[in-house]
Amino acid sequence: MTHPADDLLAALSERQRDEVIAAWAALEYGREPVEEVGFAALRDPALRETLRDVLHRSGRELVRVAGRRWTSGYSDAARTELVARGWGALPEYDRAVLTTILVHSVAIPRSEGRLTDDSWASATPTTVAELRSHTQLARGKLNEALQRLRTADLIRAVRGAESAAYVPGAQFHRLTPAARRLLQEELVLAAGPGSPLAAAIRASRETGGPA
Amino acid sequence: MSGRSPAPDGADAALWAARARAEGPLLVPPGVPAPEGFRRLVEPGAGVAWWVPVGPDAVTPAALRDLRLGLPTLDHRNEASRVLAVCLRCCWTDLAAEPWPGREVAVAAVLAMLAELLPTRLPQTHNRFAVEAFRQLTDSGWLRWDERAGTVRLGPRVATWSAAELEALRELCRTMPPAPAEAARPDTASAEAVPAEDAHARVASAGAASAEAASAEGSR
Numbered sequence: 001m002t003h004p005a006d007d008l009l010a011a012l013s014e015r016q017r018d019e020v021i022a023a024w025a026a027l028e029y030g031r032e033p034v035e036e037v038g039f040a041a042l043r044d045p046a047l048r049e050t051l052r053d054v055l056h057r058s059g060r061e062l063v064r065v066a067g068r069r070w071t072s073g074y075s076d077a078a079r080t081e082l083v084a085r086g087w088g089a090l091p092e093y094d095r096a097v098l099t100t101i102l103v104h105s106v107a108i109p110r111s112e113g114r115l116t117d118d119s120w121a122s123a124t125p126t127t128v129a130e131l132r133s134h135t136q137l138a139r140g141k142l143n144e145a146l147q148r149l150r151t152a153d154l155i156r157a158v159r160g161a162e163s164a165a166y167v168p169g170a171q172f173h174r175l176t177p178a179a180r181r182l183l184q185e186e187l188v189l190a191a192g193p194g195s196p197l198a199a200a201i202r203a204s205r206e207t208g209g210p211a
Numbered sequence: 212m213s214g215r216s217p218a219p220d221g222a223d224a225a226l227w228a229a230r231a232r233a234e235g236p237l238l239v240p241p242g243v244p245a246p247e248g249f250r251r252l253v254e255p256g257a258g259v260a261w262w263v264p265v266g267p268d269a270v271t272p273a274a275l276r277d278l279r280l281g282l283p284t285l286d287h288r289n290e291a292s293r294v295l296a297v298c299l300r301c302c303w304t305d306l307a308a309e310p311w312p313g314r315e316v317a318v319a320a321v322l323a324m325l326a327e328l329l330p331t332r333l334p335q336t337h338n339r340f341a342v343e344a345f346r347q348l349t350d351s352g353w354l355r356w357d358e359r360a361g362t363v364r365l366g367p368r369v370a371t372w373s374a375a376e377l378e379a380l381r382e383l384c385r386t387m388p389p390a391p392a393e394a395a396r397p398d399t400a401s402a403e404a405v406p407a408e409d410a411h412a413r414v415a416s417a418g419a420a421s422a423e424a425a426s427a428e429g430s431r
Contacts, residue, residue: 002247002248003248003267003268004224004228004246004247004248005267006247006267009267017268021266021267021270021274024266024267025271025274025275026280028266029272029274030278030280031280031281031284032281034280038278054267057225057228057248058225058228059229060228074229074232075225078225078226078229081226082226082229082230087233088234147343147347
């Protein structure tokens with residue numbers, strides 16, 4: 001059994017190879033971003049480039065999270081191709097529920113200046129009551145969608161509220177800068193299609209430039 | 212997990228890997244060779260094959276334990292681990308061989324063993340947790356649950372367990388109640404049940420926990 005990155009790994013010493021594999025496992029299988037200090041293949045710039053190349057071979061990208069933390073996500077090229085081919089898309093219900101959570105927990109707080117960076121971490125939970133009224137899904141369908149989204153770490157349950165409530169999950173750390181920007185634009189287009197910002201995004205896309 | 216077949220349309224190994232990251236193991240026609248980074252498993256008698264993604268140097272999510280990183284969590288993780296352990300015990304007939312593909316068993320047999328492990332629990336409670344676990348574990352490729360036929364079998368993801376993980380799971384299976392077909396034999400009928408906590412702790416580390424990691428980004 002071969003791996004598409006075997007030639008890159010073969011060029012390393014045994015110790016370097018172990019370091020790259022350990023970092024690869026932490027990034028690809030781990031739930032949360034990892035600290036650079038814990039992994040030689042993240043600390044050392046040359047090994048980090050090798051790690052980035054190994055990730056590229058399976059359509060993945062090294063993603064820097066705030067500070068010195070790292071994770072991995074779909075490369076922009078792989079993401080574009082997956083979307084174009086309709087591969088790996090979430091079911092429609094799950095998309096509706098996730099979008100509602102993103103609007104409530106991220107887009108609205110950001111428009112009110114309560115969320116300033118471009119991350120998708122949010123301290124504003126969306127309650128199940130809000131989800132039920134906005135998505136108009138039956139309780140059973142909503143619960144199934146929430147379970148799938150939780151299992152995929154796309155959302156995270158927040159405790160302490162009167163009823164169950166959710167914020168975006170750890171997977172949002174995995175977005176590349178370009179993917180974060182695209183998602184941001186899509187939320188503006190969905191939540192405020194008549195806004196000047198939405199008009200600017202549309203105009204920019206027509207001319208093929210960034211917003 | 213995908214029910215669609217990939218088309219031979221020039222997608223490269225990187226794109227197939229990205230697709231498998233999103234969808235889990237890919238169901239393909241049996242004659243198509245797998246790209247690099249995949250293990251190909253032919254479903255017996257079904258005329259289809261799986262492409263199961265494999266990490267570089269075959270590293271599995273079990274590495275997270277050595278790295279002291281948090282394992283992914285599932286809803287009702289202990290329940291899912293217990294159900295996977297019981298299905299493994301029922302479907303893995305030859306412990307000397309690899310578990311996949313194993314045999315198909317009736318859901319009733321799985322429920323009967325769950326009742327044996329946790330005799331104080333009501334049958335409807337077993338049923339509710341088992342159905343939820345079947346769904347989760349089927350979505351992530353660890354099981355294949357045929358809801359209409361009332362049967363369950365092992366999913367292609369079990370073929371990714373390393374030799375060390377398999378050895379731990381063999382040991383686990385030996386300590387569990389006998390699988391249904393053996394249960395009629397008097398010499399094995401008195402085998403003691405493993406304490407349930409023990410069962411899920413070991414399977415959780417080897418299997419159910421890695422289900423979620425391997426299917427992370429969860430776009431199934």
